[in-house]
Amino acid sequence: MKISLWSPASGRPSMEAATAPEVASSGSTLKVKETSPADAEGPPASPRQEAGSPIPQLLSPIEEHPKIWLPRALRQTYIRKVGDTVNLLIPFQGKPKPQATWTHDGCALDAGRVSVRNGERDSILFIREAQRADSGRYQLSVRLGELEATATIDILVIERPGPPQSIKLVDVWGSNATLEWTPPQDTGNTALLGYTVQKADTKSGLWFTVLERYHRTSFTVSNLIVGNSYAFRVFAENQCGLSETAPITADLAHIQKAATLRKTGGFAQRDFSEAPKFTQPLADCTTVMGYDTQLFCCVRASPKPKIIWLKNKMDIQGNPKYRALTHLGICSLEIRKPGPFDGGIYTCKAVNPLGEASVDCRVDVRAPH
Numbered sequence: 094m095k096i097s098l099w100s101p102a103s104g105r106p107s108m109e110a111a112t113a114p115e116v117a118s119s120g121s122t123l124k125v126k127e128t129s130p131a132d133a134e135g136p137p138a139s140p141r142q143e144a145g146s147p148i149p150q151l152l153s154p155i156e157e158h159p160k161i162w163l164p165r166a167l168r169q170t171y172i173r174k175v176g177d178t179v180n181l182l183i184p185f186q187g188k189p190k191p192q193a194t195w196t197h198d199g200c201a202l203d204a205g206r207v208s209v210r211n212g213e214r215d216s217i218l219f220i221r222e223a224q225r226a227d228s229g230r231y232q233l234s235v236r237l238g239e240l241e242a243t244a245t246i247d248i249l250v251i252e253r254p255g256p257p258q259s260i261k262l263v264d265v266w267g268s269n270a271t272l273e274w275t276p277p278q279d280t281g282n283t284a285l286l287g288y289t290v291q292k293a294d295t296k297s298g299l300w301f302t303v304l305e306r307y308h309r310t311s312f313t314v315s316n317l318i319v320g321n322s323y324a325f326r327v328f329a330e331n332q333c334g335l336s337e338t339a340p341i342t343a344d345l346a347h348i349q350k351a352a353t354l355r356k357t358g359g360f361a362q363r364d365f366s367e368a369p370k371f372t373q374p375l376a377d378c379t380t381v382m383g384y385d386t387q388l389f390c391c392v393r394a395s396p397k398p399k400i401i402w403l404k405n406k407m408d409i410q411g412n413p414k415y416r417a418l419t420h421l422g423i424c425s426l427e428i429r430k431p432g433p434f435d436g437g438i439y440t441c442k443a444v445n446p447l448g449e450a451s452v453d454c455r456v457d458v459r460a461p462h
Contacts, residue, residue: 368448375454
């Protein structure tokens with residue numbers, strides 16, 4: 094096969110010729126005209142082929158189609174902390190060297206924050222100090238002629254959450270104190286893992302953790318020491334750790350000694366018998382599948398009542414899925430690693446010889462994000 098090129102100066106085909114195969118690429122084919130010696134004279138120059146017009150050139154053949162080799166670790170969301178370095182090396186193939194371009198959420202990269210180096214067989218995306226604004230979907234496109242290969246990478250930049258907005262001491266009775274708080278305004282660009290509740294008595298001033306990774310926004314702290322006064326605080330927690338600060342209760346919980354009754358001659362002892370009465374009901378809640386959940390309520394009765402837990406009006410006593418405890422009038426039910434079928438209406442029923450009482454709540458179980 095011979096290749097003839099037209100000379101713009103003479104208007105005649107030059108006699109330089111080379112033998113070359115037909116050039117083909119996926120979906121398109123470049124064909125080269127074959128000439129004979131009789132065609133050497135060629136037709137007269139056309140008006141388009143005047144002096145100064147460009148000389149047609151042969152396109153380089155596509156020897157290797159473009160393809161991107163995305164590392165396994167980048168096939169799921171790539172999570173970094175604020176201030177971390179992002180340095181991604183993405184190998185690709187293609188011959189001759191393809192053109193590699195990056196986009197962020199469909200737009201061109203911010204050259205002031207993100208730098209790119211394209212080599213013969215790979216492309217590097219580099220961010221010196223990642224910020225939350227760098228989160229999003231990055232797309233690498235490798236183009237060779239009409240052929241193109243693309244790969245997407247989801248990057249999430251996270252930081253510690255803000256503190257809960259407020260905390261309040263709701264009630265104090267016996268050796269127990271009930272707290273309520275509001276979620277933080279800023280979760281750190283990711284889901285919360287829960288809350289950490291701490292207590293400190295005014296005598297020592299030392300903080301001790303009561304519970305960790307608790308998912309609700311209210312809790313009853315038990316087993317406080319009689320005669321002490323307590324303050325409480327709550328941290329929010331996500332994948333980066335605890336919030337840097339925590340709100341502290343404005344009021345102290347004073348745990349007072351129980352009043353003692355003194356028998357006096359001529360006076361009959363007072364009868365404290367009463368039917369069960371719930372002083373704190375169960376609260377509706379939504380929990381995450383696989384995370385232990387606890388339900389709490391408080392009952393007052395004399396003599397001591399029998400506590401029965403029901404789910405959808407069915408007795409669940411003795412079921413190893415549940416763990417029920419009663420101490421000083423505080424009734425708790427732990428649902429161990431709840432599944433999708435553990436949602437429903439839960440009932441706590443208290444019974445003694447003077448009567449009975451019950452409270453209900455709804456528990457919803459959702460899949461993790």
